[in-house]
Amino acid sequence: MMDLRRTMLFIPGNNPGMLQNGGVFDADAVILDLEDAVSPQEKDAARLLVAHALKYVDYAGSERVVRINPLDTFGLEDIRAIVPCGPDALLVPKVQCAADIEAAARAVALAERPGQKPVNLIALIETPRGLAEAYAIATADRRVVALALGAEDYTAAIGAQRTPEGSEILTARTLLVNAAAAAGIQAIDTPYTDANDEAGLERDTAFAKHLGFRGKLTINPRQIDIIHRVFNPSAKEIDWARRVVAAIRQAEAEGSGVASLDGKMVDAPIVNRAERILQLARLLGLREEEGQ
Numbered sequence: 001m002m003d004l005r006r007t008m009l010f011i012p013g014n015n016p017g018m019l020q021n022g023g024v025f026d027a028d029a030v031i032l033d034l035e036d037a038v039s040p041q042e043k044d045a046a047r048l049l050v051a052h053a054l055k056y057v058d059y060a061g062s063e064r065v066v067r068i069n070p071l072d073t074f075g076l077e078d079i080r081a082i083v084p085c086g087p088d089a090l091l092v093p094k095v096q097c098a099a100d101i102e103a104a105a106r107a108v109a110l111a112e113r114p115g116q117k118p119v120n121l122i123a124l125i126e127t128p129r130g131l132a133e134a135y136a137i138a139t140a141d142r143r144v145v146a147l148a149l150g151a152e153d154y155t156a157a158i159g160a161q162r163t164p165e166g167s168e169i170l171t172a173r174t175l176l177v178n179a180a181a182a183a184g185i186q187a188i189d190t191p192y193t194d195a196n197d198e199a200g201l202e203r204d205t206a207f208a209k210h211l212g213f214r215g216k217l218t219i220n221p222r223q224i225d226i227i228h229r230v231f232n233p234s235a236k237e238i239d240w241a242r243r244v245v246a247a248i249r250q251a252e253a254e255g256s257g258v259a260s261l262d263g264k265m266v267d268a269p270i271v272n273r274a275e276r277i278l279q280l281a282r283l284l285g286l287r288e289e290e291g292q
């Protein structure tokens, strides 16, 4: 079963109003944030608010993720307080190497209550070393279900200028997608930080999908529909996928592993791509005529 993480909405952990309303936006995941959205003097209060939200707020089917602090600051305290409240996953920021994930996984195992659903980990790759070690991080523990890219911290660390078109993060994006794919887990793209630039968000998300990302970190509820629309298979994609599957079935019936569709070769990798599109469409309840 494919896990949907098209949108992962950051909600500042020190904002009771936003925490309370975070379930109404239909994000695939919410990320209750204890790290950069929260100043050091507010960390304790935010931890209590997030623990309370996990217990009492209905996030309406959104995966409930908590971004903890790095393990060398408040991260272990966060794990001890948050894990027993039953989040689905923790987003671990500034992960540098496999040992960081191993330490987080050990602390999570100690904090889980007996019988609790295992808490997954998502590694936020946002340092030069973290990017260099992305595959080792992705395979460090079975709890790791995705790698996410944090391009603001990353570009600051390498001394690059951020641009709307993102040429400065192309290498980081493709390395991260490759590491996640090699480990058989999802790649989630960096947030688009201008909440008012809808055209820019759409362009950036389409490019991320083109590169192989399965979803995007999200900072504002107004970004959700746009990102979903981009990641949802279009009617054209669903139609193409159906025709690919039909063509290969017919070829197989005739004893061949290769088919031709509109003059183009259809073989195993093309069929895999088509099957992924159809699986996603089924998961989203989309029929051909409904894809956008």
Ligand SMILES: CC(C)(COP(=O)(O)OP(=O)(O)OC[C@H]1O[C@@H](n2cnc3c(N)ncnc32)[C@H](O)[C@@H]1OP(=O)(O)O)[C@@H](O)C(=O)NCCC(=O)NCCSC(=O)C[C@@](O)(CC(=O)O)C(=O)O
Binding pocket: 009, 010, 011, 012, 018, 019, 021, 022, 033, 036, 037, 126, 149, 150, 151, 152, 153, 154, 190, 191, 195, 219, 220, 221, 222
């Ligand atoms: C961006 C903005 C200020 C815009 O404000 P605006 O005022 O224009 O928002 P409006 O659209 O007008 O809000 C309309 C209504 O929606 C409510 N509402 C808004 N946002 C909501 C939300 N997120 N969750 C629930 N509710 C929300 C709002 O309360 C209002 O509700 P109401 O009053 O009832 O009508 C605001 O969205 C916001 O604070 N976002 C979260 C920012 C954040 O968490 N950043 C840290 C995480 S990223 C990060 O860390 C990445 C990285 O790791 C990457 C790297 O490293 O590269 C790093 O380090 O950078």
Ligand SMILES: [Mg+2]
Binding pocket: 036, 093, 126, 150, 152, 153
């Ligand atoms: Mg960051």
